[in-house]
Amino acid sequence: MQHTLARTAGVLLAGAIATGAALHAQKAAPMRIYFIDVEGGQSTLFVMPDHTSLLVDTGFPSNGGRDSQRIVDTAKKAGVSRIDYVLLTHYHLDHLGGVPELVAKIPVGTFIDHGDNRETVVPGTVRNYENYQAMLQSGKYKHIIVKPGDKLPIPGVDLTFLSAAGEVLDKPLPGAGQANATCSAPDNMPEGINTPDQAENAQSAGFEMNFGKLRILDLGDLTWDKERLLMCPANKIGHINLLIVSHHGSKPSSSPALIDGITPQVAIMDNGERKGGYVPVLDTIRTTLSKPDLWQLHYALEGGDQHNTGKAMIANPLSPEGEAAAKELAEGKPLPPPAPHANDAGNSITVEAYATGRFTVTNGRNGFAKTYQAK
Ligand SMILES: [Zn+2]
DSSP states (O other): OHHHHHHHHHHHHHHHHHHHHHHHHHHSOOEEEEEOOOTTSOOEEEEOTTOOEEEEOOOOSOGGGHHHHHHHHHHHHTTOSSEEEEEOOSOSHHHHTTHHHHHHHSOEEEEEEOSSOSOTTOHHHHHHHHHHHHHHTTSOSEEEEOOTTOEEOOTTOEEEEEEETTEEOSSOOTTOOEEOGGGGSOOOOOTTOOSSOOSGGGGOOEEEEEETTEEEEEOTTOOHHHHHHHHSSEESSOOOSEEEOGGGGOTTSOOHHHHHHHOOSEEEEOOOSSSSOOHHHHHHHHHSTTOOEEEEEEOOGGGHHHHSOOGGGEEEOOOHHHHHHHHHHHTTOOOOOOOOOTTSOOOOEEEEEOTTSEEEEEETTTOOEEEEEOO
């Protein structure tokens, strides 16, 4: 009898330990990711479980400091009073532009970039880069230049750079390297893309991040030709749970070789209503075999209801100017020039992720949320 009791107690104890371990894993602090609306640029804030912060890009300058203010407001909401790392994927205005205003509003520890500006014939890019260099030379900030294969030493995550300065990873990530069936299909690269792309988009410092069971991909504005080097003939990236859609969903990125190869589970696009959100890219993502849920920062004007994702998963509906332009388009008239619509609500999309692979995406406009298990 005693023997049976002891055995029962042992089973109960084992059960209690197992439940406790599961509870502990779920209760362990999450990583939070904030997709800040910078109207078609990029600004994505990662706050790690230990509160280390990584900001990927800083949005546009001007507009009354709109983007830097949205970043600072988001950091405050996230309980972050200092940004530890700012990664500038490349030197275009919609990524680097917000830097001077940002550093005037919140302390920054380290800037990370791909090295020299390669777009030396475009005056705007040259100016952005020179201003940024002058800021670095103040000596107030640490500075890291990355190359493919480099890791960023952030506790709790394993972050590997896959692309930088026009180069890509030369061997597959652990567990990747399989043949990519899409590589044998005709390329069907959209017309009007420069290849090889010598400008700054193609220099983007892009990365893959592992947080427990969750795999996240952010390639900045990396272009079709570089995607091909990463994905063909062998798929060097492998399966991705959360895709931060490259280049705001613009035409020169998100080739089928990339999207079909990484089989994304969930995709989040930082498009504006008239920047990115290119119809074939919306379709490539929504119809790839893995059928990812697509979330968008904006309703893409030219996509209409047929190509945009479901309205509950769009953070910002068309502005009044966008509504008017969409009506003209539907009537067969040419699109009027875009309005700056700098004063929209700026709703964000947030992700709360656990090392167990459970992650929840929430639309900041309506609170609509979906929980996924990384698979
Ligand atoms: Zn961009």
